[in-house]
Amino acid sequence: MKTKSLRGRDFITVLEFSKEELDTILRLAEQLKLEKAAGKRHPLLVEKTLFLLFYNRSLRTRNSFECGMTQLGGHANYLDSEKVYTPAVAGEEVAFVTERVADVARVLSSMGDGIAIRIFGDPVGWYYGRGNEYLREFARWATVPVINMEDDMYHPCQAMADMLTLREKWGDVAGRKIVVSWAYSPSMKKPVSVPHSMMAIASYFGMHIVFARPKGFELDPAIIEKVKANVAKHGGSFEETDSMEEAFRDADAVYPKCWPSLEYLPPRVPKPDFESMKKLFDANRHWICDERMMKLAKPDCLYMHCLPCDRGFEVTDAVIDGPNSVVFDQAENRMHAQKAIMALTMR
């Protein structure tokens, strides 16, 4: 177990943590979940405050953090970005409208005990990586941990919840085949953070990762490189394919989900081109997770999704409501995983 190294740390991507540190968090999450079920209190962050700064709306994320902090004896301040002075980086201020991130981060640090932020898409003009830069700027100035509630690159809390779910179902995840696959939805405006983060966390624990996507939906090569490096170090394998069918064959778990094409977003193009992107989407409407697809996988193959899900497009009701769907375990485990992250970093 690695515990002391977690104290005071920012939690922006799992890729900055060691396998032992991530394992420590997961073990505490399991313990807290059991304690809660047994009615055992664990007031680990009594009277402490976590700020929740949302630039995008949320149901699961907000409530899992709020409930989690309440269960730990503290409180989460929900801060709607419209109701605070919009933090701006140096050089982009507007008098009495924006306030410099450096100032906001230092002020909040002096009052509370952690800052959690969600930012991607519209608030950063769909410029890939800008949301993450924004978190990094906060982390640079804050003297308390900054927790990523989903930016345009990473969703590390989701990744921890997902791995917690797999461990609950299987015990050891090593040697299991997981498919992270693109799926069609009429809504293109989602981040790529979830597939990145699922592959990142899987790469620490000896899983066989198969990444399936139509041509044009490749992900960030820098992150793929890190996933490959992890696999080389910790065991397992990584494979990329443009065949959903091939990927699903004999899978132990599938995670089919829609994301946009980075090829039509800045910095690769000067401005977001959703019109061209739509054509690419329309050409791949058949990427849906239905019962026919699930038959290709192992009989007890787990169906995963971070929710909210576009039913009828990404997945059929029969699959998501079926016996192998673990989507509600994943959602619940958001809270347990985050409680462990908070308890270890914010104490």
Added chain:
Amino acid sequence: MKTKSLRGRDFITVLEFSKEELDTILRLAEQLKLEKAAGKRHPLLVEKTLFLLFYNRSLRTRNSFECGMTQLGGHANYLDSEKVYTPAVAGEEVAFVTERVADVARVLSSMGDGIAIRIFGDPVGWYYGRGNEYLREFARWATVPVINMEDDMYHPCQAMADMLTLREKWGDVAGRKIVVSWAYSPSMKKPVSVPHSMMAIASYFGMHIVFARPKGFELDPAIIEKVKANVAKHGGSFEETDSMEEAFRDADAVYPKCWPSLEYLPPRVPKPDFESMKKLFDANRHWICDERMMKLAKPDCLYMHCLPCDRGFEVTDAVIDGPNSVVFDQAENRMHAQKAIMALTMR
């Protein structure tokens, strides 16, 4: 006392509870109110979370639940409906905008300990009963209690606060005459939940209920039937009249309040017809609770209103600010009644 049967129950209408159960809730409410006044702590829901899902704005309801949960040692998450994915029933989803009620209810259930909902009017297109259906759908999927913070049929928490107030003033309410009366306001957009719920709760405790309204403002016949059945079982009486004057004569308590005409709302008409409704309203401008009206009642007749009140229309300042007005008792008792409801259902 009936206590075990309340654990885990939804609180959507008082009509689904027995007299003994309702009496148990009221007795606990009285006890919690006294304890609070004496500075005695009662941390009955420590570190528990109640979700407050508001589709309509609120002052009393929100704050009575928030303060109440704080006093019980827990926390209420105020969820503005604009800030979450709007829950939609199956078949009405819009990708990445709505999320199915079944999914929202199950996710929230896995994190917190109760779900309170307010929904009526505009959010359900003024289709009478749709708000209640929405709550029923939530209750169907949630594994924690669903509490009605006012839908288009019922306002059971208000009913409990109102009965608590009457018991405080009178001790036994049996044999007392209560008038639930329509009153004019230029604002037609209110629910019919309060008169329904006041008559419902009164029907359990042997009261003489007089229901006064101009022609066209009759209420839901199914609910009136249940009120009559309760009266037949528990004693008291029920009478309906179109004369405010006759109703007020010798009353022990009056509850004059504006509500819309169900005759101009769906499902009785294809879409809400507020233009025709306005004519009916204008023809009944004289239904106001003033000192002249109060003189018809008993000298110490209580004046009741759930607030907010349209002063100068529904009631004159002299009456609502007069010595027999109990409106602030009713408002305060919202909190005490709800604490009892939460403590008994969410433990």
Added chain:
Amino acid sequence: MKTKSLRGRDFITVLEFSKEELDTILRLAEQLKLEKAAGKRHPLLVEKTLFLLFYNRSLRTRNSFECGMTQLGGHANYLDSEKVYTPAVAGEEVAFVTERVADVARVLSSMGDGIAIRIFGDPVGWYYGRGNEYLREFARWATVPVINMEDDMYHPCQAMADMLTLREKWGDVAGRKIVVSWAYSPSMKKPVSVPHSMMAIASYFGMHIVFARPKGFELDPAIIEKVKANVAKHGGSFEETDSMEEAFRDADAVYPKCWPSLEYLPPRVPKPDFESMKKLFDANRHWICDERMMKLAKPDCLYMHCLPCDRGFEVTDAVIDGPNSVVFDQAENRMHAQKAIMALTMR
């Protein structure tokens, strides 16, 4: 020490308190700050509720009160004015849109333990004093303390935080020269509460107050009179000048800040005249706190600002980010000062 006289008191302006009472609050603030740093809990307002009623947005104020209440064991209900029935004074109601202040204040008083309000500028039509009247109306009806989170006349919590900061830096503040100065910003829409309140608190503790502003930016003569009366009673001095340079000479602390001209706001003119005011602003663009100005003051002269600050206008980055800037101490001390105010008035 004066402690009993503070219980149940409204905190609307420091000018209504004695020197001994203000000193008591500051001493408790220092103690709570130290205790917090040492990890010592002080649950002085367990399960109590403070309502935060905001008509203007906020970052520091909201979070300092929310974190402060959490640290004291209670909870602050953040109430966005758009989400409640807008309280209106008698005679200005709109049915089902507004609710009379008298009613709101009495209802909230019956549920919680304190009401904090921020209101100035647009919500009161920039009519100087209307925001304060609104707080006074609340205080008239509330049976719990009303705390001013900034109105159009006073910002007493900021004043307490500022004095706490000066005491931390200097120990005794008597005999020190403080400059409260106007500074230019392209944004005219700010209240005059901060300069009023800084001079008010300084006038109790023997400071030499120099008030610098261009012609046209004079402040409320009634408040200036009270400041002079305090100085006559408690020692120190008061001087008014239209030269920023002269004011800064040998200063121990400077507080340069933008505020609007009261000459172009009601009641002095029928309606706000920001067009004419802009000319006055433009003619005084050179009122900026830069390193050249700071050289006139003592070498270790403190730079103060309540934040948010219009960088590049009111002050240069070099000054606000320099070694003598205490702006983040001031921000942090908001929380500690307010905890002391709440603990003494709301217990």
